[in-house]
Amino acid sequence: MNKLAQKKYAPSTERNREPILNVLTGCLPDHGTILEIASGSGQHAAYFISHLPNHYWLPSDPDPENRNSISAWWWDIQLNNILPPLDINTRDDVWPVENISLPLPVAAMVCINMIHISPWPSTIGLMKGAARILPPGGILYLYGPYKTGGQHTAPGNELFDINLRSRNPEWGLRDVEAVADIAGVHGLNLVKTVNMPANNLSVIFEKE
């Protein structure tokens, strides 16, 4: 099979991967499996795991074409601490990761650029899943553009929000406070937010 033919390229991943990795290395547990939700092309997975030799990376995406792309990136890097991608849709009540054995238990979850490009129930499902899967002290790391206090933080974010809502009225930038509230309902406490380049935020939660 020509794995290159299945690879997708998301240019934004090459811009944001290093700043994200810098935050991740400061907040991830020392070891364990990191479950990535909404891995998209798989470029983040391939880059991050090359820099996290003490962890396993478990990518996932509900889109079969994305899972093919993730597999193609995996094929390219040939590291044995990246696991085959799972078909996880956060809106499902049970995720496939709950029924398999892993080399190390899930210690953290990472979800980059999904919350604003999916309906709100996807975020609720993400929090429910994190509550089921993460151990006490486990980390949920989110990245993306957010509103704060109901306000956009930059004109570019407001335009992006309008664009998203025109593509799907259920999409759009979320209030970071609303995301923290729904996380709290599911026992995930906001640890901190970190301002990131291009008016994005890292949002880090810890399971009670």
Ligand SMILES: C[S@@+](CC[C@H](N)C(=O)[O-])C[C@H]1O[C@@H](n2cnc3c(N)ncnc32)[C@H](O)[C@@H]1O
């Ligand atoms: C903008 S892409 C981001 C992909 C990647 N994380 C990145 O930053 O390049 C949004 C991703 O969210 C995934 N997605 C949308 N709804 C989802 C859901 N309910 N559960 C899991 N993934 C979802 C899509 O399949 C897509 O891969």
